[in-house]
Amino acid sequence: MPLYLDPEELRYQAPGPHLDLIGAMAFRAAGAAQRLGIFKTLLEGPLPVAELAARTDTHAGTLPVLLDALVSLGYLNRAPGQVYANSPMTAGSLDPRTPWSYAPALSFWQDLLGELWDGLEESVRTGRPRTDFHAWLESRPRALRDFQTMLNGIAAGLAPVIAETAPDPGERLLDVGGGHARHSVAFCQVHSRLTATIVDLPAGLEDGRARIEEAGLAGRVTTIPGDVTVADLGTGYDTALLFNLCHGFDEPGNRALLARVAAALRPGGTVLVLETFADLPEETSPVAEAFLRAFSLNLSVTRGGRLHGFADVAGWLTDAGFGRIERRRLGGPDELLIARLPQGEER
Ligand SMILES: C[S@@+](CC[C@H](N)C(=O)[O-])C[C@H]1O[C@@H](n2cnc3c(N)ncnc32)[C@H](O)[C@@H]1O
Known part of the structure; x- marks a missing residue:
């Protein structure tokens, strides 16, 4: 999340929690864009919003709200005429065709944080995870595939x-x-x-x-x-x-x-x-x-x-x-x- 942290601006907010809130929303928004195929579609080049909505089967009126958030969060760039493109950061780190891609990690951690971290308080209270991780993984083919791709990528080097x-x-x-x-x-x-x-x-x-x-x-x-x-x-x-x-x-x-x-x-x-x-x-x-x-x-x-x-x-x-x-x-x-x-x- 390439945000400039202005110390003066931060003095008037709860700096840590506020930035963490932005980070949490950014991570979720990026995960949604990935799931909706937005980054992948834009790998082929910039597109006007109507075309992007048609290609990703999304709502042409709501899609720009997500896209504009992702522009501010550093994932996309916008040109006049509501034309959107992947930012260099996105093109460099979320292209699933590259062996070093962060795409499997982004997808896997979406599932993990969204589902299993729900049991965080309980696990700290009881000392035990709420859910059996491997049973959870076996019941989620996408998460399993992302997990293996991620492990394999880490081990390759x-x-x-x-x-x-x-x-x-x-x-x-x-x-x-x-x-x-x-x-x-x-x-x-x-x-x-x-x-x-x-x-x-x-x-x-x-x-x-x-x-x-x-x-x-x-x-x-x-x-x-x-x-x-x-x-x-x-x-x-x-x-x-x-x-x-x-x-x-x-x-x-x-x-x-x-x-x-x-x-x-x-x-x-x-x-x-x-x-x-x-x-x-x-x-x-x-x-x-x-x-x-x-x-x-x-x-x-x-x-x-x-x-x-x-x-x-x-x-x-x-x-x-x-x-x-x-x-x-x-x-x-x-x-x-x-x-x-x-x-x-x-x-
Ligand atoms: C973090 S991965 C590490 C994979 C590999 N050893 C590496 O270093 O890249 C942990 C591996 O252990 C396996 N594993 C974890 N608990 C296991 C268990 N109780 N029985 C068999 N395999 C298990 C997982 O399926 C996974 O493949």
């Missing part, structure tokens, strides 16, 4: 870097909650003798299966649909990935999960935990920190999770039998925690 720089994964990899398969595919591409098993909820695996086929790795990457808290994970793996999974569970959930992962690894096996830890890197900008603290709140209201501190996760791993714990920065807030089980005779 990181996966090759992690696969190249992580400790040698040995020959058998277990990817816990690795649904979109980016990480398993990247590891197998770097390590030619490696086979991988991905365990994720059935809906989480749909996208991943296509990616495995596309990469020509169907013979080396297998998928197990199931709940990682109860599914048979198998045994004897050299390495397990727990990437962006711990933040979806509370402490007892993580302790139970890490014990299951320890049991699935061979003696001397390694676990790699990819997370944003609550003790954020010092150089984290105020904007990034604000997002991540709010994201932690989102994990709490939707899943009963949160961003956990590095020492907490390291402590649970130690209690699950792991040692030689290492912390590696990956740039930005993403970090890798590496821990190893003792060799057979040390256990």
Whole structure:
């Protein structure tokens, strides 16, 4: 929302809440424009309002109210004759054809804030989410598709870097909650003798299966649909990935999960935990920190999770039998925690 914050003007308003109100309305208005196909239609070029209304099946009298709000909020530009165009910000960040597009995130967070954040007060009172996030997701094909596209987009940049720089994964990899398969595919591409098993909820695996086929790795990457808290994970793996999974569970959930992962690894096996830890890197900008603290709140209201501190996760791993714990920065807030089980005779 590219608004100039005039300190004099702000002195006479409740600056924080007022700006947040504008931000909330802006986010909702942008979400509506996306759902109505306005940004997508304008990707082809500027249009007069009547034409835009006809093409998006909207009310020609009401549409300009939304469009004018979006002009003030920085999403659209207006030329004389009620001709509207995407602003450079919109064209650059909400084009769904680009791999870095924010469009899936805008759509997904609309659903999340609109539906699940309704239970915020209740979850803070009771310590439990009102709704089961994954059941909710499975019942909403659009939100599920947006969620997977978003996760896949985030993982696309990181996966090759992690696969190249992580400790040698040995020959058998277990990817816990690795649904979109980016990480398993990247590891197998770097390590030619490696086979991988991905365990994720059935809906989480749909996208991943296509990616495995596309990469020509169907013979080396297998998928197990199931709940990682109860599914048979198998045994004897050299390495397990727990990437962006711990933040979806509370402490007892993580302790139970890490014990299951320890049991699935061979003696001397390694676990790699990819997370944003609550003790954020010092150089984290105020904007990034604000997002991540709010994201932690989102994990709490939707899943009963949160961003956990590095020492907490390291402590649970130690209690699950792991040692030689290492912390590696990956740039930005993403970090890798590496821990190893003792060799057979040390256990
Ligand atoms: C935030 S995503 C992370 C995906 C991937 N590991 C990554 O880092 O990009 C969490 C993944 O864990 C899966 N997941 C969460 N809880 C699960 C459970 N109880 N059983 C199986 N999969 C689960 C979700 O379906 C999703 O694919």
